[in-house]
Amino acid sequence: MRPELETFQRLLTERGYRVTPQRMGIYEYLLDTKTHPSAEEIYQALKDRFPMMSQATVYKTLDLLLELGLIAQLGLGGQATRYDGNPDVHVNVYCSECHRIYDVMEPELPKLAESVARRSGFVVKGQRHEFYGICPECEARRSARMQER
Structure with missing residues (x-):
């Protein structure tokens, strides 16, 4: 497993959060993409891989990743908030x-x-x-x- 994903998994466990495939998949997607996607783009990219995942799961995971300092959030006036896997x-x-x-x-x-x-x-x-x-x-x-x- 990649070191970044191991760190995320450890932080989730230390803080009492469940380590789910969806959370890991969202973070892995952000690490692998250079496009700075919106939450909607992340959802669209992963919904086939995780058919039971909701848009709320994406938003909650992004909030958690931000709280942990593992990703950055970009607000570009008038556009959907975008996310950067490079903090x-x-x-x-x-x-x-x-x-x-x-x-x-x-x-x-x-x-x-x-x-x-x-x-x-x-x-x-x-x-x-x-x-x-x-x-x-x-x-x-x-x-x-x-x-x-």
């Missing part, structure tokens, strides 16, 4: 054309958190970084359309 500090880059979200590992982020803590006096408990723009694929399509005119 490590990184940058999310959102394409305003195709609505895909890309992860960018930025090695300077820990230094930024230290600087913010030092300057503000805060005990920084977390950080979130989002950039918005147009991905290379969408920009190439845009440029091609402009050249056709």
